[in-house]
Amino acid sequence: WLRFRRESRLCGVFSLIKGEYETTSSGCRKQKCYKIASGVSRETLIDAFLQLYQECATPELMKIKHVANFVNKYSELVAEVQELLPGKKDFEVRGIVGRGHFSEVQVVKEKATGDVYAMKIMDKTSLRSQDNVAFFEEERSILALTSSPWIPQLQHSFQDQDHVYLVMEFLPGGDLMALMNRYEDQLDESMAQFYLAELVQAIHSVHQMGYVHRDIKPENVLIDRTGHIKLADYGSAARLTSNRTVTCSKLPVGTQDFLAPEILSTLNGGPTCSYGPESDWWSLGVIAYELIYMKSPFADGTSTKTINNIMNFQRFLKFPEEPKASVQFVDLLQSLLCGSRERLGYEGLRSHPFFSSVDWTNLRHALPPFVPSLRSEDDTSNFEEPERPPRPAAAAQRDHPRSGFHGRDLPFVGWCFSRALSALAKSESVGAGLNSPAKTNSMEKKLHLKSKELQDTQDKCHKMEQEISRFQRKMTDLESVLQQKDVELKASETQRSILEQDLATYITECSVSDAKKLEMHRLQDILTINAMDNKMKSLEQRIAELSEANKLAANSSIYTQKNMKAQEEMISELRQQKFYLESQAGKLEAQNAKLEEHLEKMSQQEQSRKSRILELETRLREMGLEHEEQKLEIKRQVTELTLSLQERESQISSLQAARHALESQLQQAKTELEETTAEAEEEITALRAHRDELQHKFDALRDSCSVITDLEEQLTQLTQENAELNRQNFYLSKQLDELTVESEERLQLSQDVDRLRREAADREMHLSNQKQNIETLKTTCSMLEEQVVELESLNDELLEKERQWENWRSALEDEKSQAERRTRDMQRLLDNEKQNRLRADQRCTESRQAVELAVREHKAEIVALQQALKEQRLKAESLSDTLNDLEKKHAMLEMNARSLQQKLETERELKQRLMEEQGKLQQQMDLQKTHIFRLTQGLQDALDQTDLLKTERTDLEYQLENIQAVYSHEKVKMEGTISQQTKLIDFLQAKMDQPTKKKKGIFARRREEVGVTANSAAAASSQSSVPLQYGDMKAALEKERVRCSELEEALQKMRIELRSLREEAAHFKAQEHVAPPTPASARQQILMSAIVKSPERQPNPSSLLNPSSSARRKESSTPEEYGRRVKERMHHNIPHRFTVGLNMRAAKCAVCLDTVHFGRQAATCLGTHTQIH
Missing domain, CATH: 1.20.5 (Single alpha-helices involved in coiled-coils or other helix-helix interfaces)
Incomplete structure (x- = not known):
């Protein structure tokens, strides 16, 4: 209503302007004005007027008196017109569906009406920077003037200071490129045939308007809400000349991949400077190639190579073997992707064998292969989110206002358009043309x-x-x-939901089982790692023991140098082993890094698989429309899963090989450690033997006091060394305690510390034993003082030996200090190695656990996906079967619809003939109706008479039977009386001589008989008249029988005539579709109401014995009493009681003798079970 008011007010404003002009024009001048008005539209005049007002409203021009008067005069009118014209304020933006270099397409909703449109916004600055603005004017004129169903219709076009706007119908189904992406860039030939046929019609409609599109590509083929296509984006369109060609232009148009070679040659300055509409058919061929072969036929990375391939299409046009295409489709491509002279046109494409099954007349009404699913009128889910392109330099720099007349908006004069306003303008132009005298005739x-x-x-x-x-x-x-199909669909959806729940439960069960297996493997790995750690600790303990043994040996004898050398060799070997283990650890870390990278790849693959699973779930919801899509997707996924399975199996095999290699390396390390432990044990046995030798030597020297003093000094030194060792041991125990707090193996190290402490206690016990031995030796010294003199000679030798021992001791102390430094360094290195090894082990365990978790999860996912694929295959097969059935039913329905249309046309012709015959038959039918009415009245009277006669006949027969019964009874009585009377007659006849006496005797005998039977006198008088009445009644009965037979024959004839008349009446009723009611007599109504009743009373026997009195009552009765008596007679003459219902078996009608068909309405008697129509 608001739009109507706005447009009517605009028409009123324009009529005022036009009326002022027309009052000043007359005659020939007026005819010239109409010619000018035919070339200039109403919107152009309004744009020009507003543009003139805006140019004059600048401060510089307002200084001119006449310009200021003009602005002041039309300021209110301009404000009203600008308020009434459509603008951006009248629309609400709901989304963005496309962006270009200097334009943007938005989905908008009109505030006044609530209608949803697509609004294309173009920047004026960018359009002014172009060399030719006519392209965009062509787009506006094509959308405004079109009436084709293959081109979007323009509703409004308007402008403001910075932009121009095109408001056209919104096509929510997306474009053909999005559909190709939905079907993985490949469509089957049936779908391609449908979209190519509709695209042929769309291109032909553009050519019929006198334009060439020049930018036909899948992005410009839009799909409406019903699934049909419309051709959009006419920014590159050009008008055809009278020769049906386009003149040469140096401006770049279209998209390179879809341009015809003749357009490229004109753009590159070739010999040909014009081309025709056949260039659009080349683009159609490129789109057809992409629909089937999933790639462009000439695209080659760069624009120069692509242009070269298009210009030399004879060499570069190739048809791949996969996917296989039909011969008709390849021939279609060869007929389109060829020279401009050999290229097929519209008529050639319509008659091509590839489109042989296309119904071109009803193509818009055919069922499309894809119908978009929409949530609302402004749903944009079928469009991809457009990326914002880089802003062009022309659009970034706005024109600054200039002083005076600049005219920068003059190229856009005539841009405004409104479809409803143009319709009103057409109606007014028709009215104005009627006023001209040249057009009245x-x-x-x-x-x-x-x-x-x-x-x-x-x-x-x-x-x-x-x-x-x-x-x-x-x-x-x-x-x-x-509705039935919807119910079936809902049932299938419930089944799908149940299957999805089962699948979810199965996946959870698989995940739980995989977690349990993972936990078991993790525990096994932890046990193996702990065993290896224990072995390493035992080796470290052995090394520590060897170092302590070396220290003791160094303090005890000279041979400890050899042992130190051996220990150094052992240490060097251990260092080599440590380096080997470090290299192994580095390899393991490298493998761990590789495994981490592999895990990251696997996680990425898992995320991609999860996204694919989500896509599968969304596609499952759209099963009713995308069965073929799901089949292709499932096949592709099966191939990918098989490849991923093979890759996973190869990875698992490589991991198992690496695991075997690591196990072999660990076994080698174990063997090497066993060998080193064996060698260490041999050295320990050698040291023990050396200690025994030293003990023997000490026993030998025990006899000398000098040796005792030396031994005391050695003992003091040993005690000092022991104290130092205890202090070192205490320090080391502290370090071990700190390390055990930080590491996970604190208990094992504490056990080692306790063991060391026990060893220290043992050593202290050993020292105490030695002290006791020294005290015993002191006691023996007193005994040996006597031998001192003897030993003085030996003292000098011992002094020299003492000096040698001191030198050796100093050397040993130096070596001991060096060894202690080395052991400290080794201890530090070992601690660092322990920490590194622990970290490496933790990383290894974590990587192993992650790898095993990933492998199990992937296995579970593979199994679940395989089961889901099987279920989806079954679902897809069942749905494909149902789809095939539905397609067959749809084809049958289409065939039925076509046959019904043909029948409808034949019935129309028959109806026209029948309508002509109906007039003739109507008169005959009126005559037949009057004749039937008369016949039915006569027939009803005859039926009434026959019914009356039948009732009288039944009464007479009933009376006759009663009379016969009475007569037989009376006959018996009369025979008894006759026998008595014959005896009397014989007795009296002998006495009577004369005939007179004889008569008197007879009469006297009768009187005597009467006297004898005086008790029954009345009965005798009545019985004497019975024989006479019986004969009369018998004769009357015969007459009535003859009359009844005649009436029955007449009734049969009347029934035959009535049947024929009923058939004719039924025929006329079928023609008229209306059954006129037939009048019925009062007597018929009484009889029909009496038929329904059942017999309630029986006739009185006295009425049967007195028929004469009943006849007299009949003659003397009134018509009302006669009708009442007839109704009473029908209570027992018509015994049928009918009930109406469905006939459950075929039978014959008791009236017309025709069949009463199964399932039809029929009347059945409750007593005799006879059936009638």
Whole structure:
């Protein structure tokens, strides 16, 4: 309503302007004005007027008096017009579906009406920077003037200071490129045939308007909400000349991959400077190639190579073997991707074998292969989110306002458009043209023709209304079928949800089982690692023991130098082993890094697989429309999963090989450690032997006091050394305690410290024993003082030996200090190695656990995906079967619809003939109706008479039976009386001589008989008249029988005539579709109401014995009493009691002798079970 008010007010404003001009024009000048107005539209005049006002409203021009008067005069009018014209303020932006270099396409909703449109916004500065702005004017004119269903219609076009706007219909189905991406860039030939056929119609409609598109590509082929396509983006379109060609232009147009070679040659300055509409058919061939072969036929990375391939298409056009295409499709591509002269046109494409199954007349009404699913009117889910392109330099620099007249908006004069306003303008232009005297005669002729056409259209509308009623009934049937299909679909969805729940439970069970297996493997690995750590600790303990043994040996004898050398060699070997282990650790760390990289890759693959699983779940919800898509996706996923399975199996095998290698290396290390321990044990046994030798020597020297003093000094030194060792041991124990706090193996080290402490206690016990020995030796010294004199000679030798021992001791002390430094350094290195090894072990365990977790998870995912794929295959097969059935049903319905249309046309012709015959038959039918009415009245009277006669006949037969019963009873009585009377007659006849006496005797005998039977006198008098009545009744009965037979024959004839009349009446009723009611007499109504009743009373026997009195009552009765008696007679003459219902078996009608079919309405008697219609 707001739009109507706005447009009507705009028309009023324009009519005021136009009226002022028309009042000043007359005659020939007025005709010239109409010619000018035909070339200039209403919107152009409004744009020009507003542009003139805006140019004059600048401060510099307002200083001119006449300009200021003009601005002041039309300021209110301009403000009203600007308020009424459509603008950006009238629309609400709901989303963005496309962006270009200097344009943007938005989805908008009109605030006044709530309609959803697509609004294209173009920057004026960018358009002014172009060499030719006419391209965008062509786009506006094509969208505004089109009436084709293959081109979007323009609703509004307007402008402001910085932008121009095109508001057109919104196509929510996306574009053909998005559809190709949905189907993995490959469509089957049936889908390609449908979209190519519709694209042929769209291109032909553009050519019929006199334009060439020049930018046909999948992005510009849009899909509406019903699944059909429309061709969009006419920014590169060009108008055809009278020769059906386009003149040469140096401006770049279109997209290189889809441009024809003749356009490229004109752009590059070739010999040809013009081309025709056949360039659009080349682009159609490129799109057809991409639909099937999933790639562009000439694209080669760079633009120069692509242009070279297009210009030399004879050498570079190739058709791949996979996927396989039909011969007709390859021939179509060869007929399109060829020279401009050999290229097929519109008629050639319509008759091509590839489009042999296309119904070109009903193509817009055909069922598309893809119908977009929409959540609302402004749903943009079928469009991809457009990226913001780099802002062009022209658009970034706005024009600064200039002083005076600049005219920068003059190229956009005539841009505004409104479809409803143009329709009103057309109607007003028609009214203005009628006022011209030159067109009155032609308009009268046209009016006459239009009146005829109007009459014909009214007739057609009447026929179409009847057809619409039929089709509405069909639609109701189809809706019921659709409801059933919806119910089936809901059931299938519930089954799908149940299967998804089962799949989720199965996945959880698999994950739980995999977690348990992972935990078991992790525990096994931890046990193996702990065993290796224990072995390493035992080796370290052995090394420590060897170092301590070396220290003791160095303090005890000279041979400790050799042992120190051996220990140094052992240390060097251990260092080599340490370096070897470090190299192994480095290798393990490298392998760990590789495994971490592999794990990252696997995690990425898992994320991609999860995204694919999500995509599969979304596609499962769209199963009813995307079965082929799912089949292709599932096949692709199966191939990818098989490849990933093979890769995983190869990775698992490589990991197992690496594991075996590591195990072999560990086994080698174990063997080497065992060898070193064996060698260390041998050295320990050698040291023990050396200690025994020293003990023997000490026993030998025990006899000398000098040796005792020396030994005391050695003992003091040993005690000092022991104290130092204890202090070192205490320091080392502190360090060990600190290390055990930081490491995970604190308990084992504490055990080692306790062991060392026990050894120290043992050594202290040993020292105490030695002290006791010294005390015993002191006691022996007193005994040996006597031998001192003897030993003085030996003293000098011992002094020299003493000096030698002191020198040796100093050397040993120096070596001891060096060895202690070395051991400290070794201890530090060992501590560092322990920490590094612990870290490496932790990393190894973590990497192993992660690898095993990943492998198990991937195995579980593979198994789950395989099961899901199997289930999806089954679902896809079942859905494909249902889809095939539905397609077959749809084809059958289409065939039925076509046959029904053909029948409808034949029925229309028959109806026209029947309508002509109906007029003739109507008169005959009226005559037949009057004749049937008379016959039915006569027949009803005859039926009434026959019914009366039947009732009388039954009464007479009933009376006759009673009379016969009475007569037989009386006959017996009369025979008894006759036998008695014959005896009396014989007795009296002998006495009577004369005949007179004889008569008297007879009568006397009768009187005597009467006297004898005086008790029954009344009965005798009545019985004497019975024989006479019986004969009369018998004769009357015979007459009535003859009369009844005649009446029955007449009744049979009347029934035959009534049957024929009923058939004729039924035939006329079928023609009229209306059954006129037949009048019934009062007597018939009484009889029909009496038929329903069951017999309630029986006739009185006295009425049967007195028929004469009943006849007299009949003659003397009134018509009301007669009708009442007839009704009472029918209580027992018509015994049928009918009930109406469905017939459950075929039977014959008791009246017309025709069959009563199964499932039809029939009347059944409750007593005799006879059936009638």
